[in-house]
Amino acid sequence: MYATEVVAQPWDNYSREDHQAWATLFRRQRALLPGRACRELLENQERFGMSESHIPRFDELNVTLRQATGWELIGVEGLLPDDVFFGHLSQRRFPVTWWIRKLDQLDYISEPDLFHDLFGHVPLLLNPVFADYMHAYGCGGVKATKLGADALKRLTRLYWYTVEFGLLRTADGLRIYGAGIVSSKGESIYCLDSPVPNRLGFDLRRVMRTQFRIDTYQETYFVIDGFESLFEATREDFGPIYADLLTSEDIAATAILPSDNVHHAGHRVRDVAAGGAAPALVIPG
Numbered sequence: 430m431y432a433t434e435v436v437a438q439p440w441d442n443y444s445r446e447d448h449q450a451w452a453t454l455f456r457r458q459r460a461l462l463p464g465r466a467c468r469e470l471l472e473n474q475e476r477f478g479m480s481e482s483h484i485p486r487f488d489e490l491n492v493t494l495r496q497a498t499g500w501e502l503i504g505v506e507g508l509l510p511d512d513v514f515f516g517h518l519s520q521r522r523f524p525v526t527w528w529i530r531k532l533d534q535l536d537y538i539s540e541p542d543l544f545h546d547l548f549g550h551v552p553l554l555l556n557p558v559f560a561d562y563m564h565a566y567g568c569g570g571v572k573a574t575k576l577g578a579d580a581l582k583r584l585t586r587l588y589w590y591t592v593e594f595g596l597l598r599t600a601d602g603l604r605i606y607g608a609g610i611v612s613s614k615g616e617s618i619y620c621l622d623s624p625v626p627n628r629l630g631f632d633l634r635r636v637m638r639t640q641f642r643i644d645t646y647q648e649t650y651f652v653i654d655g656f657e658s659l660f661e662a663t664r665e666d667f668g669p670i671y672a673d674l675l676t677s678e679d680i681a682a683t684a685i686l687p688s689d690n691v692h693h694a695g696h697r698v699r700d701v702a703a704g705g706a707a708p709a710l711v712i713p714g
C-alpha cells in the first residue's frame with residue numbers, strides 16, 4: 430500500500446539517534462568517496478551546506494535548489510506509485526523520504542530513506558544538465574504509464590542503471606554518480622574495485638534490455654561519458670524504441686555481448702568486439 434500524499438518534513442521531531450544516524454553515514458561516506466564519487470556530487474553536497482552536524486532541512490535545501498535549477502524537494506513517506514512519481518519529476522519536484530534508517534540498519538535497508546535520497550540523489554539536481562535529464566525522465570515516465578507495463582519496465586531499467594547505479598568516465602578514471610551506490614559503503618568500494626561486475630559503455634537500447642538485481646550488489650554497471658552525452662542519448666522519443674524492443678530478448682545482468690565496451694576502474698581494458706584479452710586487473714590504491 431503506497432502513501433501518496435506530500436508530507437512536511439517533521440524536522441523538530443527527529444531524535445538524537447536520527448541525527449546520529451545521519452552523522453555516522455555522512456562522515457563515513459564523505460571519508461570514502463573522494464576519488465570514487467564524481468567531484469561535482471561531493472562539491473554540491475557542500476554547496477547545499479550538508480554536514481554531519483544535523484539532518485538537513487528540506488526548506489533550506491530548497492532555497493538553493495530552486496534558484497539553481499528550478500527543482501524542489503517534497504517530503505514523502507516512502508516509495509510512490511509510478512504515475513505519482515513520474516508526475517512529480519515532470520513538475521521538477523523530487524520526492525524525498527522524510528525518515529532515516531535506525532542506527533542498527535546503517536549498512537542495509539530494503540527501501541530508500543532520507544540518507545539515500547538527500548545524500549545520493551539531491552546533490553546532482555544542482556547540475557543543470559542532470560536536472561534537465563531528470564525532468565525529461567519524468568515526462569517520459571508520464572508517457573510510459575499510458576503505454577503499459579513493457580514501456581515502464583524499459584524506463585525503470587534506464588533509471589536503475591543511470592540515476593541509481595550509474596558510473597561516469599572521467600580523465601581521472603571511473604567515478605560514481607548513481608545514488609544507490611554513493612549511499613552504500615560496500616557498493617562504493619565494490620563497483621570500482623571488484624573484478625566481479627561488468628562495467629559497460631552506456632547504450633540506451635542495451636540498458637533497456639538488461640535485467641537487474643535488487644537484492645545484491647549490481648552485476649553490471651553502465652558507464653556514461655558525461656551528463657551531456659547521457660541527456661543526448663536519451664533525448665529521442667522512446668515510443669519507437671519500446672516497439673522495436675518488443676521482439677528483443679532480455680539480457681541477463683551478468684552477460685557481456687560482443688558489441689559491449691568493457692571498462693575497469695577507469696581503464697578501458699578490452700574491446701570484446703575486437704577479441705582483445707583483458708590485462709591484469711588494476712586495483713586503485
Ligand SMILES: [Fe+2]
Nearest residue numbers: 541593608609
Ligand atoms: Fe533512489
